[in-house]
Amino acid sequence: MEPAARVLIVEDEVIVAKDMEAMLRNLGYAVCGIVRTGEQGVCRARDEGPDLVLMDIGLKGEMDGIEAARQIRAIADIPLVYCTAISDLATFQRAKQTDPYGFICKPFEEKDLRSVVELALHHGRRERQLKLMLRLFRATLSCAEEALLVADVKVEVVYLNAAAEALTGWSEQEAVGVPLRELLVSAPGLAIPEIATLAEEGLAGILPVAFSLFTRDARRVAVSGSIQALTDAGVIGYLLRLRHAQRVEHADTPGAAWDMAASRGPRA
Numbered sequence: 001m002e003p004a005a006r007v008l009i010v011e012d013e014v015i016v017a018k019d020m021e022a023m024l025r026n027l028g029y030a031v032c033g034i035v036r037t038g039e040q041g042v043c044r045a046r047d048e049g050p051d052l053v054l055m056d057i058g059l060k061g062e063m064d065g066i067e068a069a070r071q072i073r074a075i076a077d078i079p080l081v082y083c084t085a086i087s088d089l090a091t092f093q094r095a096k097q098t099d100p101y102g103f104i105c106k107p108f109e110e111k112d113l114r115s116v117v118e119l120a121l122h123h124g125r126r127e128r129q130l131k132l133m134l135r136l137f138r139a140t141l142s143c144a145e146e147a148l149l150v151a152d153v154k155v156e157v158v159y160l161n162a163a164a165e166a167l168t169g170w171s172e173q174e175a176v177g178v179p180l181r182e183l184l185v186s187a188p189g190l191a192i193p194e195i196a197t198l199a200e201e202g203l204a205g206i207l208p209v210a211f212s213l214f215t216r217d218a219r220r221v222a223v224s225g226s227i228q229a230l231t232d233a234g235v236i237g238y239l240l241r242l243r244h245a246q247r248v249e250h251a252d253t254p255g256a257a258w259d260m261a262a263s264r265g266p267r268a
Contacts, residue, residue, distance in 0.1 A: 005121055006032040008050040010041035010068060011083065012060050016106070020054060020083070023110045029117065038063030038071075045072045052120055057084040057095060066091075069098040079124035081116055083108075146225070149240040151180045155199045158237070167223065167242060169216035180238075185214050194227060198238060203229045210245060 007029050011017040014036075021031045033044045038059050045053055053072060057065040069080050082095055085106040095103075101120035104112060147164035151157055156179050160172040168175075168183060175183055180198070181191035192211050210224040225242035229235050 004028055004030040005051040005117075006030045006048070007117070008032055008041070008044055008048060008053045009034045010036075010038070010044075010053060010059070010065065011056045012036040013056075016056075020113070023113050024117070026110060027114050027117070037061045038065060038068030041065075041068045042071045042075075045078055046075055049076065050078060052101075052117065052124070053078055053080045054083050054117075055080055055100075057082055057086050057091065066095050066098060069095070069100065073098055077128065079120045079127075081120050145243075147223075147240075147242040149180070149183075149242070150230075151198075151238045151240070153236055155180045155195075155238065157183055164242070167215070167221065167244070168213070169219065180240075183216075184240075186212055187214050190214075198227070202235055203227060203238065204235075205229065209240075209242075213242075 007024055009017050009020050009024075009031060011020065011034065017034045017036075021034060024031050032048050032050050035041050035044050036059075038061060041053070041055065041059075042063075044050075053069075055065045055069050059065050059068065065082065065084070069082070072078060072080060079101040080098070081102040081104060082100050083104050083106060084091075087105065092103075101123055102116045104116045144161055145163060147167040148159075148161045149157060149164050149168075150159040156177055157175045160168070160170065160175050165171055170178075170183055181196045184192050184195050186192055192209075192213075194207060194209050194211070205228070207227045208224075209227055210222075213221045213223050215221055222245045223242045224245035225240065228239045228241070230237040230239055
């Protein structure tokens with residue numbers, strides 16, 4: 001049997017906080033603390049590491065609930081739900097910037113609290129699982145010998161592995177958020193044709209590519225590989241697999257041609 005989820009209540013009205021505690025205990029949750037200020041909420045969240053924080057927005061004192069939530073989210077990956085009687089649009093928009101897992105308006109009943117708490121805990125577990133999978137995915141890609149680049153549906157860079165950094169001359173930190181057509185160019189300001197059309201035309205399946213890459217550190221590199229659409233009920237991004245492709249001179253063919261290894265396309 002799994003231990004009861006631990007909930008921290010940040011609420012400056014004693015009666016309201018006690019009612020929330022009673023409801024949570026009736027629902028089978030453990031209350032790991034009740035605090036009355038934003039500063040105390042931040043400290044207790046850091047020290048206790050609760051599974052969920054229920055945060056009042058209109059806290060008395062120098063730090064309101066939104067600022068407390070921002071600080072909590074900065075130091076710990078803890079799901080947070082706002083419990084508030086404040087309903088104006090400006091406050092809602094400000095609170096939304098802290099990425100809460102839900103809102104519940106005062107006054108509320110136990111069944112309302114059950115719904116928002118269950119959903120917040122569920123989505124919190126899913127998000128932690130996804131973040132773990134992403135870390136494992138990034139660790140796997142980082143060890144690959146091929147240069148791997150991932151772009152989102154807007155064809156902007158979201159990931160480069162170490163081999164891609166070495167190939168392109170871009171660090172991952174510099175590249176994230178840059179349009180792929182600006183990162184992969186055949187000359188300064190001149191995009192690779194296959195890359196330039198992705199945003200407009202999209203891609204289904206796998207497209208073999210071979211082109212001359214002008215790197216950020218002013219090298220000219222012949223590369224080959226593939227562009228693959230990443231799908232989940234529609235295209236959600238693109239994966240590029242690239243590697244060096246040496247160019248060789250053939251006696252019976254004028255000019256340079258791709259070597260046989262490159263012409264076979266990307267490895268499986």
